[in-house]
Amino acid sequence: MKQRIITGIIAGSAFLACTVIGGPWYQGLLIVLSLIGYYEFARMNHFQWWNITSLLGFAGVIYFVFPWEGFDVSVEPMWMWLLMFLFLTITVLSKNRIDIDRIAVMFLGAVYVGVGFQAMITTRYTPDDHGLFWTFLLFGCIWASDSGAYFTGRAFGRTKLWPSISPNKTIEGAFGGVVISVVIALLFAWYAPELLPFGKAVGIGIVAAVVGQLGDLIQSAYKRIRGIKDSGNFLPGHGGVLDRCDSWLIVFPFVQLLMLLPHA
Incomplete structure (x- = not known):
């Protein structure tokens, strides 16, 4: 630890x-x-x-x-x-x-x-020159979803989300992750309402949490098929790059695909 x-x-x-x-x-x-x-x-x-x-x-x-x-x-x-x-x-x-x-x-x-x-x-x-804001927004939502799902799952988790892929994840934890992600997104909207309307913040918070958790499950499913615990040992105690970035690799492209961020 x-x-x-x-x-x-x-x-x-x-x-x-x-x-x-x-x-x-x-x-x-x-x-x-x-x-x-x-x-x-x-x-x-x-x-x-x-x-x-x-x-x-x-x-x-x-x-x-x-x-x-x-x-x-x-x-x-x-x-x-x-x-x-x-x-x-x-x-x-x-x-x-x-x-x-x-x-x-x-x-x-x-x-x-x-x-x-x-x-x-x-x-x-991003073309609006506020790329740092949008980057921190997405990372904030992803990390909030991960932490929210973990702590909510530990406190209230009863129903397994997908036990054959990730036995420790629960539906209650997943829902808690979505809620915390939305809260973080709303804080960004409160900080800069001219950039991020509250309604759009809710949408980004939900998408980042749901798709981010799906990205985590995708990597878990793949590692289970390959019979390994971690993708690598690049970060001692944390596994490999793919272990740490599994949600990032899905959330950032998906949010851009939905055109939720400023684009050229």
């Missing part, structure tokens, strides 16, 4: 500092985290990092996460198709030693990790 607390304080402080500073510090940190996350994903699927399939996946993650616009490089959607094509080509070159099922999983991982971290960078640099 002591190691977990110390690691959490150090890692959390560094992450918050880079988020506030922004620029290359924030972008660079998320690029590094995304590559570590995909490394964990590849290892979970029994691929060495230097395998051609893994290397192609790393390239895909860089394609999604790297801030190309700063170098006047236009990123076209067809490049994703090219990434898929190259993945499929591996099945031919390997004579099906690496079959379509494994290729599909690795392509999915590149999209899952890459788009998730890319959405975090996009949120930090």
Whole structure:
């Protein structure tokens, strides 16, 4: 527990500092985290990092996460198709030693990790120049949902939410997480009503909590299938990057998909 607390304080402080500073510090940190996350994903699927399939996946993650616009490089959607094509080509070159099922999983991982971290960078640099506000709003709702679900579940949890995937989660805890997430969102709306109307705050709080908890269950389900407890050991006492960022990778893209944040 002591190691977990110390690691959490150090890692959390560094992450918050880079988020506030922004620029290359924030972008660079998320690029590094995304590559570590995909490394964990590849290892979970029994691929060495230097395998051609893994290397192609790393390239895909860089394609999604790297801030190309700063170098006047236009990123076209067809490049994703090219990434898929190259993945499929591996099945031919390997004579099906690496079959379509494994290729599909690795392509999915590149999209899952890459788009998730890319959405975090996009949120930090929203066109209204209030990206730090929106970033802290989403992180605040996610962390509030996690904490609210944990403590509410411990105090009032009786009905299992999804015992075959995550035996400790309860419906009461999940509901408590949603409530606390909405409260945090409303506090952000109270602080800056000109940016965030109260009705929109409620919507973001609900979405962040529900989708964030689903992201946690997605990672739990995947780890259970693979027979592992943690995706990695990057953060002693906390597991790997994917363990810590599972909700982030789902919430940030989903909120942007619903166009709940300022967009170009």
